[in-house]
Amino acid sequence: MTIRPLSFTKIKTVPLSKRKVDSDGKDFAAPYKAGTGFENFLCSLPNLGCAGDLFLLRDAIVSAHRHGHQVFLACGGHVFDSGLGPLICRLIEQKVITGIALTGAALEQDVEIAMLGQTVSASERALSDGKYCITEETGCLINDAINYGTGENWGIGLSVGKRLMESELEHLDHSVVATAVRYGIPITVHPAIGADAFGMHPASHGESMGAAGFRDFRLLAGMMAEASNGVIINIASSVIMPRVLLQAVDAARNVGKNIENITSAVIDPGASASAITDVVTRLSQPDGKGYWLSGPDEILVPLLFASVLEALGDEII
Template identity: 40%
Template sequence: MSKYEEIDLNDISTYSVEDRPSKVHVEDFISDEFVTTNDFVKKLPNILAAQDLKELIRHIHKAIIDQKPIILMFGGHLIKCGLSPLINRAIEQEVISAIAVNGSVGIHDFEIAFFGKTSEDVQTALEDGSFGMGAETGRIINEVISEGFENDLGYGEALGKFIYEEQPPYWDYSVFAKAYEYDVPVTVHVAIGTDIIHQHPQADGAALGGSSYTDFKIFANMVKELNDGGVLLSFGSAVILPEVFLKALTVVRNLGYEVNNFYTAVFDMIKHYRPMTNIVYRPTACGGKGYHFVGHHEIMFPILFGSLLEE
């Protein structure tokens, strides 16, 4: 037993997510009426970032033809920017082979699936300590992770399986459920203390850590397939996922797998050190190429995937 005193979370006050004002609603998500951006992209100049984008798209198309993996990594803002329907379309059309996310993505995906809304007003809620205290989110996700851990499931698979089987009112917006339905692994890479569900008494550190560790090994197993033409795309996670990818890559190379000559691309609103170093530069030093694009997710993601998907 530790000689240091711990805070007791059992007396945490919660509220129903139903009653919480949220800033993101499914009514504002990207339209289901898909429009291809192929013609738009083709007419862009063959200069600088536009040339890079067209080059990346060619690599992705070749990866699809050659049946090489296309791994999508992203943080919570891809969900909060209303892009779930487009991600799900990419899953259905077998454009995405695997998905890696941080812990916030599961939270937003769960709330969208069950309540059709997510993203609270952090500044206001922080003032009275109600930030992150949605009862359903904290209780249900933690229970699902604990039960999944007992059954040797990773974090992403456990949550996707639960949403898919429960089919809550907005489950068709859930990336986790869609991925589970189409056998696309979703791996969740948790840093304990960074997610609102860790504030709740139902949180089990062993289950959270253990299920996320399972996901790390699932993710590494996908990374080993990137060799000679695979593509890894990263949207928005500037710290956790770049570090996870670097560790997964060194693991598979250490185990004797050849993982060279693949392509990476980072899309974010600004340039960050870790994505540039750990995704764009270091991994492709032995062959392949890394790209970086600056822009808003709600614009850049539809432009990219609008040129990859069929109507």
């Protein structure tokens, strides 16, 4: 059998006027003129793709703030490795962020920042003899706080936050957990037993961690019950936080809470398919909107919230 090249003489064409517009010239980027300020820089960005979604997410945050609705952040450990902790602390102080949920890895990083002003590389946690290294001071502080807080019926976030506030650590003002407790906003931690190093520390007790972690999940469900017309942003957590957020919303709805018009977003260049499905699609259903900003959090998070603050101007305390 001989295969012959296909003739295109009968190909059907359509005029440009019949084609759907993909991008309009008014949304194209423009050159930025040096020295004209941040607002003009934002105007120079294209209103398309990731930049266009960033502007829509900005508008949702600004609207939520102005109308007294919630703006929640859910963070993985990379958020703190990227140096974003102090920025989030200031957003809490300015009442832009109204609730925080962290993975266990994020909690560890936050505590190390409070202690040292820096985070410890995971690649350096192996000792020279090949054994896995569990950091003494980090594990002691976290587990002592949890073990005490369980008796007070506190969750992990509140327990560690109060312990940090009682300390005299040099870099406490850079701790998101301590700042959240200081300003009275809900802070929850969702550990993965067997994955988080502090859970393998000699001071760790499964009973305390389980009780405190479960209380934090119930608190997160309570936060989700108040999320109508608000914004939920998952940053740099592809596995734990997307599922925990979705389950918390499902739990709140299961007990009769009416949750509507949620704006949800994932900021993560390597977001998993399940993270995008759970947060961007399912979390915002049935009447909200979801966005995936597929760039590095160390660039997109400061840019997003700088644009929020620029829009709010004198409305910020």
